Amino acid sequence: MTRIKVETGVPYEVVVDYGAANKAAMFIKTTLTKARKVVLVSDSNVAPLHADKVLNELRGVGLEASLFSFEAGEKSKTLATYSSLINFLAEKRLSRTDILVALGGGVTGDLTGFAAATYMRGIDFIQIPTSLLAMVDSSVGGKTGVDLEAGKNLVGAFHQPRAVFCDLSYLETLPEIWIKDGMGEVLKYAILGDMDLFSVLEANPKRKIGEVEIAKCIGMKRDIVNIDEKEGGVRKLLNLGHTFGHAIEKLSGFGTTHGHAIATGIAFAARCSRQLGLLSENDCERIVALVAAMGYDPTSLLFTGAMSDAIMGDKKVSAGSIDFVIPTEIGKCVTQKTPLEKVEEMIDNGR
Ligand code: MG
Numbered sequence: 001m002t003r004i005k006v007e008t009g010v011p012y013e014v015v016v017d018y019g020a021a022n023k024a025a026m027f028i029k030t031t032l033t034k035a036r037k038v039v040l041v042s043d044s045n046v047a048p049l050h051a052d053k054v055l056n057e058l059r060g061v062g063l064e065a066s067l068f069s070f071e072a073g074e075k076s077k078t079l080a081t082y083s084s085l086i087n088f089l090a091e092k093r094l095s096r097t098d099i100l101v102a103l104g105g106g107v108t109g110d111l112t113g114f115a116a117a118t119y120m121r122g123i124d125f126i127q128i129p130t131s132l133l134a135m136v137d138s139s140v141g142g143k144t145g146v147d148l149e150a151g152k153n154l155v156g157a158f159h160q161p162r163a164v165f166c167d168l169s170y171l172e173t174l175p176e177i178w179i180k181d182g183m184g185e186v187l188k189y190a191i192l193g194d195m196d197l198f199s200v201l202e203a204n205p206k207r208k209i210g211e212v213e214i215a216k217c218i219g220m221k222r223d224i225v226n227i228d229e230k231e232g233g234v235r236k237l238l239n240l241g242h243t244f245g246h247a248i249e250k251l252s253g254f255g256t257t258h259g260h261a262i263a264t265g266i267a268f269a270a271r272c273s274r275q276l277g278l279l280s281e282n283d284c285e286r287i288v289a290l291v292a293a294m295g296y297d298p299t300s301l302l303f304t305g306a307m308s309d310a311i312m313g314d315k316k317v318s319a320g321s322i323d324f325v326i327p328t329e330i331g332k333c334v335t336q337k338t339p340l341e342k343v344e345e346m347i348d349n350g351r
Helices: 020-031 047-060 079-091 106-121 132-138 168-173 176-193 195-203 211-227 234-239 242-251 258-275 281-293 304-312 340-350
Strands: 002-006 012-017 037-043 064-070 099-104 124-129 143-148 151-158 163-167 321-329 332-339
Touching (some): 020 124, 020 168, 037 079, 047 064, 176 234, 195 211, 234 321, 234 332, 258 340, 281 321, 332 340
Parallel strands (some): 099 124
């Protein structure tokens, strides 16, 4: 078992272990002692597999627990689903001291966190991530929100969970496509700050990762969130691959998974950096080769103009420029402020 403490306004722990989800009910009972009601939020893929067990455990410690389930997929990360969820909370008469529990992947966590951030001006929630992507990345750090037609995560709030339980046993039933989805974020962490992890992936690109590597990624995110909770500076580095990646995801109608799109985005970022003379040819080749070896497309056939339009709608655009995160070596990245009129050139550099 690994325990990782995140030192935000209200500190919380991330527990990584087989069976970690079993600790959630007792945590609520002993730590969030005013809670009487719990709404478990889960999607149509995860709920049939895992919701009953968690509901039974919550009820077992005397909590009044009910399930809110929604259609799985990024397409559900909308104001409409958010609206159904908060209306459900009101119907169940949840009070300010009651709790939400997110059981699922990134969409479930972001949606649940946003409902928790806003229902009655904010109630507590905990995260039980069931996907690799949610374990290594989205369940920690308190970013919550939903998508708009115009782009991803355009409505949201920073709202930290009270605890995160990463139960490794969920990975055993996770379909291969979603393991690969999460590995895109693992690759991101390796390039951001862990040359050893990069070498591990290079030596065996299709390797299944376990507790040690998952904890490394969460630890890196924790270190960044501890010093920059609201993304004023260094936290921007966590967007490596995401500016290009979000554009690819959006233009594919979310047919390309998030992790796959950001892996492609990372290859773009590496080539951009090489073109700008900030990354060596050798490191660029290693990054692009690893993206391919892990089974992602290192290039995108999307048109520059379309990608540029999609990037202009990204929420990272501010005051006429956008911060691209680019690697300067394996294990080190910087933000490159780029005026909007240079975005097309940046995309062409990345091809
Ligand atoms: Mg991401």
